[in-house]
Amino acid sequence: MSPHVPSAVPATWYADFFTELPNEFWRRAAAPQLTAADVGFVQDRLGLAPGSRLLDVPCGSGRHSIALAALGHRVTGVDISPEAVGHARRAAAGQGLDVEFLVADMRDIPRTGDFDAVLCLGNSFGYLEPADLVVFVAATAAALRPGGGLVVDFSATAETVLPGFTGQDRVMRTGDITVEAATEYDVAASRLLSRYTFIRGEERLTATAVHHVYTSGHLGALLRDGGFTDVTLSGGPDGAPYTVGSDRLLITARRV
Numbered sequence: 001m002s003p004h005v006p007s008a009v010p011a012t013w014y015a016d017f018f019t020e021l022p023n024e025f026w027r028r029a030a031a032p033q034l035t036a037a038d039v040g041f042v043q044d045r046l047g048l049a050p051g052s053r054l055l056d057v058p059c060g061s062g063r064h065s066i067a068l069a070a071l072g073h074r075v076t077g078v079d080i081s082p083e084a085v086g087h088a089r090r091a092a093a094g095q096g097l098d099v100e101f102l103v104a105d106m107r108d109i110p111r112t113g114d115f116d117a118v119l120c121l122g123n124s125f126g127y128l129e130p131a132d133l134v135v136f137v138a139a140t141a142a143a144l145r146p147g148g149g150l151v152v153d154f155s156a157t158a159e160t161v162l163p164g165f166t167g168q169d170r171v172m173r174t175g176d177i178t179v180e181a182a183t184e185y186d187v188a189a190s191r192l193l194s195r196y197t198f199i200r201g202e203e204r205l206t207a208t209a210v211h212h213v214y215t216s217g218h219l220g221a222l223l224r225d226g227g228f229t230d231v232t233l234s235g236g237p238d239g240a241p242y243t244v245g246s247d248r249l250l251i252t253a254r255r256v
Helices: 020-029 032-046 063-070 082-094 130-143 216-225
Strands: 053-056 074-079 100-103 115-120 144-154 170-174 177-186 191-200 203-212 228-234 249-255
Touching (some): 020 170, 020 177, 020 191, 020 203, 032 063, 032 115, 053 063, 074 082, 130 144, 144 216
Parallel strands (some): 053 115, 115 144
Antiparallel strands (some): 144 249, 177 191
16 A cells, blocks of 8 residues: 555545646546547447437536537536536537536436436546445436436446556656656555646646445446446447456446
């Protein structure tokens, strides 16, 4: 365990984490081809009809929402970061796209029962405390029409995280932004604690992110208990099977 990462992190760490500098780093890090692959997976796996009504939560700076809107879908994006939502609104307007973006906690999504699909992309599924994750799953089911689809993107599954875990420090760079990262696995709470230092010129911002770690079996049971069926696990947007050591888990499911 790294001595540099604190074990006491607020449960709502994500409420203050996503300010301009972290958001700008991840905007740059997400290459267009990654977004295109994700959108292709969503369309193909859920069989989206033209003009489908989609809920993207949390939507971050809107890269998936905007790409799906460009394909003719009616998209609502929800994120807790005002900076990210502001960026998403400007980006959509710049492309002449009509996308609804809302600032809200991911549990406080429209429970209208008429969305064709809910997307939880970008590895955000593990942000919430376990009890709050149950609330979020129930909210997604309430947002969807019967038979509506769900896609969950999660890279903090135990089968992905734990094989060969070392917690080795990392340094990442995109243009003039450097990020130093130290990661600790909290065994007692089954969670990853990642302390990031974002550096851009004279700016320096340190913040800690939390990802609760679940087995793929636990996630499947959580979705089935929350009103979903046809739970399918993939190891990436190419549809490869999810196995021990896969870098990423993409789950698709249908509301009962």
